[in-house]
Amino acid sequence: MLRIAVLGVGRIGRMHAANIALHPRAALAGVFDVNDAAATEIATALGTVKFASAEEAVASEAVDALLIASSTATHADFIEMGVAAGKPVLCEKPIDLSLERVETCAAKIAGSPVPVMLGFVRRFDTGHRAVKAAIEAGRIGDLHQLAITSRDPGLAPAAYIEVSGGIFRDMTIHDFDLARYFLGEEIATVSATGSRLVDPALMERCDDYDTVTITMATAGGKQCVITNSRRAVYGYDQRVEAFGSGGMIATDNKPLDNTRFSGPGATGQAPALLDFFIERYDDAFAAVIGEFVGAAEAGRAPAVGFEDGRQALILAEAALLSVREGRTVSISDIG
Ligand SMILES: NC(=O)c1ccc[n+]([C@@H]2O[C@H](COP(=O)([O-])OP(=O)(O)OC[C@H]3O[C@@H](n4cnc5c(N)ncnc54)[C@H](O)[C@@H]3O)[C@@H](O)[C@H]2O)c1
Missing domain, CATH: 3.40.50.720 (NAD(P)-binding Rossmann-like Domain)
Structure with missing residues (x-):
């Protein structure tokens, strides 16, 4: 125990x-x-x-x-x-x-x-793991492009945003880690745009952004686009698409249940999405504990560790610098 x-x-x-x-x-x-x-x-x-x-x-x-x-x-x-x-x-x-x-x-x-493990929960999602397994098994050939969509269901309270460290360090950090996980090689360049479209006044006050797109590439030319919004009116939007020389694999959102309603004015209408991260990633959070227990028992390195946390923060710094200076940033310029 x-x-x-x-x-x-x-x-x-x-x-x-x-x-x-x-x-x-x-x-x-x-x-x-x-x-x-x-x-x-x-x-x-x-x-x-x-x-x-x-x-x-x-x-x-x-x-x-x-x-x-x-x-x-x-x-x-x-x-x-x-x-x-x-x-x-x-x-x-x-x-x-x-x-x-x-x-x-x-x-x-x-x-x-x-052992020091980082709680990057999304690596433990069954859909994301299936995408990773498909890439590793060569099912989509050589990975060329990755698209990660992550949108929160609603703006966090102002008190949270004020001390969050900004969208890249607080929110996109999960997507930076997922990008590294799927790409399987380090990212070389980062180019980001940031906008204040959901709550311009709050974002201005916090010197932050609520709507961002990040384009990244590895030294070998693999590309990744991350799209984040702090508010999606239809719920917590979490999707990944991996495209390669031999095909494409994608994970979709998780609805509250798997029913489909058809009636006047609608066919195949799905229920709302699971509201937020604790519900959407509940299995994955349990799997995080399982991985930690396994690593601690064996005294081995966990599947996701301190260096992954460090690398994700470097990507966040690069994205912020890119927005501030309006240019593509080389990772070698950070740190
Ligand atoms: N993996 C994820 O998806 C995910 C999601 C949410 C939050 N987080 C991270 O988890 C951490 C906590 O976030 P949260 O949303 O639960 O915040 P929270 O504010 O709800 O909880 C933080 C708790 O830490 C306590 N605390 C503060 N200083 C402390 C200290 N010195 N010793 C002991 N307790 C102390 C606070 O009293 C509070 O109860 C943050 O770092 C956040 O970035 C990760």
Whole structure:
């Protein structure tokens, strides 16, 4: 049994805590949150203990591993604490909003055999995995072009957007990771456009964008286009299309159920989409815990690790620079 403590039990930490409790080879060792009411609520609901601090959780002999789901600014410190204590870490994205801080964290944990996994959940989606397997099996021949669409169902609260680090570091970071996952080789150039079409006033105030398109290419010429919007009125839009010399494979959105309605004025009408990431990627979030438990038990590198988090942030920095300077950015210029 891998005994995992959860640091931060907000929106996503409480879901991870419940998934740990459900996993047959994991146990929820306890929770810590600076918001004591949230920690009490989750500890009571899941029948576990509450730690008085992150340090107490890390040092506890009843804790084998850590899941970090606290606010982004805490991630790098908590990763360093976990690795120093020899305890495997599963950390939510992003590692940090500052590439400089990510680099100092990388230097601190360099050479350690302790598994550090990044919570890039989309790699664990069954549809995305099927696309990856098809590419690897050569079903679409040589991969030439990748199109990733990711649109949120609605604008996050202003208080969230203000501290999110901007759309590229907070939202597109998932798509940057997916692009690397599917392309199977590093991206060399990034060109991005950013617009303020959903809430121009808020985006202006936050110096952010709500509508972005990113075009990327590998050194070998494989291309990828990512399209993001912070608001799709029809729901959480998550699709991938991989096109190659021998064919094309695509994943579609997940509706609430698989019914189709036909009647006056409509044929084959599908239900609404699953609302947001916790519902859309519920199987994938459970699979993230499974991969982490497997890696921690075996003391092996997880399927997605610290370096993937670092590379995704580099792509986010490149996209932001591209928008700001109106030019194509070479990845070698970043960092
Ligand atoms: N993988 C995904 O799809 C996904 C989705 C949402 C959020 N996230 C990431 O997960 C993290 C948490 O996001 P959220 O939406 O749950 O935010 P949230 O604000 O709902 O929860 C964060 C929690 O961390 C707690 N916290 C803050 N500082 C802390 C500290 N020093 N020690 C312990 N707890 C502390 C807060 O009190 C809060 O309860 C963020 O880094 C975010 O980027 C990932």
